[in-house]
Amino acid sequence: MSASPRLSPGLVLAVAVGAISAAAVLFRLADGVHPIAAALWRTGTVGLVLAPSLRGAGLGRMAPRDSGLTALAGAFLALHFWAWLESLHHTTVLRSTLLVCLTPVWAGLLEWVLMGRRPSGRTFAGIGLALVGVGLMSLPGAQPGDGSLWGDSLALVGGMLSASYLLVGRSVRQRVGIGPYGSLVCLATAAWLLPASFAMDVPLTGFTTTAWLALAGLTLGPQLLGHIGLNYAVGYLPAAVVSAAILLEPVGAAVLGAVLLGEIPGPVECVGALVVLAGVGLATLRGKRAEG
Numbered sequence: 001m002s003a004s005p006r007l008s009p010g011l012v013l014a015v016a017v018g019a020i021s022a023a024a025v026l027f028r029l030a031d032g033v034h035p036i037a038a039a040l041w042r043t044g045t046v047g048l049v050l051a052p053s054l055r056g057a058g059l060g061r062m063a064p065r066d067s068g069l070t071a072l073a074g075a076f077l078a079l080h081f082w083a084w085l086e087s088l089h090h091t092t093v094l095r096s097t098l099l100v101c102l103t104p105v106w107a108g109l110l111e112w113v114l115m116g117r118r119p120s121g122r123t124f125a126g127i128g129l130a131l132v133g134v135g136l137m138s139l140p141g142a143q144p145g146d147g148s149l150w151g152d153s154l155a156l157v158g159g160m161l162s163a164s165y166l167l168v169g170r171s172v173r174q175r176v177g178i179g180p181y182g183s184l185v186c187l188a189t190a191a192w193l194l195p196a197s198f199a200m201d202v203p204l205t206g207f208t209t210t211a212w213l214a215l216a217g218l219t220l221g222p223q224l225l226g227h228i229g230l231n232y233a234v235g236y237l238p239a240a241v242v243s244a245a246i247l248l249e250p251v252g253a254a255v256l257g258a259v260l261l262g263e264i265p266g267p268v269e270c271v272g273a274l275v276v277l278a279g280v281g282l283a284t285l286r287g288k289r290a291e292g
Contacts, residue, residue, distance in 0.1 A: 009236035016229030017245050021252025023222035024093040025260055027085050030214035034202045035089075039081030040193040041204075041215050042223040047186030049224065053179025062176070069172050070181065074188025076165035078196070081189070084158030090151025093257030094265050098250040098273050099155035105130060105280060106163035114167075122282060130279025136272030178231050186223075250277065 027038055087096045105127050111117040173181055197204060207215070230246070250273065257263040265273070 009233045012229045013233040016226050019221040020226035021249045024253050025256040026214045026217045030211045035085030036197050036202045042219040043186040044190035045219045046223045050183035070184050071188050073168040077189045078192040080161035083154045087151045087154035090148045092263045094254040096155040097253040100159045102159040103162045106160045126279045126282030130276045133272045133275030
């Protein structure tokens with residue numbers, strides 16, 4: 001990795017966090033668009049946008065194992081998008097975004113189960129604190145009328161699938177650059193979603209102008225600037241810094257949801273959300289340890 005990045009990693013990180021914070025609201029504004037269609041358009045388009053980076057990348061020499069892992073990462077990302085975007089039909093922007101942001105916690109647990117990397121006591125304490133926060137948000141009266149256990153569960157599953165996608169992708173990224181990998185994993189995701197859309201008879205066109213604009217926003221913002229920006233930033237900044245910044249996503253999403261959608265969280269829900277954020281921060285921010 002170059003010691004002198006062409007773009008300021010801090011600036012890229014700030015833009016990326018702002019971009020991903022808008023994802024939930026943009027999807028809610030894409031009225032009438034199925035989650036599979038939204039995920040297909042955003043990943044397929046970005047995969048094609050980044051395709052020029054594949055030239056001269058030595059893809060013909062790409063190890064079969066890396067090709068298989070990229071396809072697997074794409075499958076996890078496809079399922080993640082379906083679960084999370086579907087959750088937004090059944091619960092609020094704040095709850096969905098907050099619960100899907102438990103991804104770092106699930107990643108730590110998966111590393112323990114699959115790789116034998118036992119989490120630290122601090123990580124366990126953070127997980128416990130985050131679960132307390134989720135419990136607070138589930139108390140009678142804490143959940144607004146448009147929230148549901150089904151929607152919250154889908155968001156949780158979406159976070160688990162995202163953790164699986166990141167763990168698989170982390171291995172490939174050690175050998176494949178961000179441009180080629182970003183293009184390939186997005187195209188792989190779209191490749192998984194396309195037959196699923198046919199099998200489920202999901203319409204891919206015929207949307208309103210507002211829905212198309214929202215899809216364009218999802219593609220250029222959360223997918224291109226957000227996802228690719230985070231992967232760029234973690235190459236130059238400590239993972240702890242990037243993890244801390246990502247925890248701002250539910251805050252930004254909640255503000256946008258309140259302003260644009262009128263979703264005002266209740267006091268108990270806000271307290272629970274803050275406890276979850278504190279727990280995830282405790283579990284994932286590891287001081288001097290850095291990755292990438």
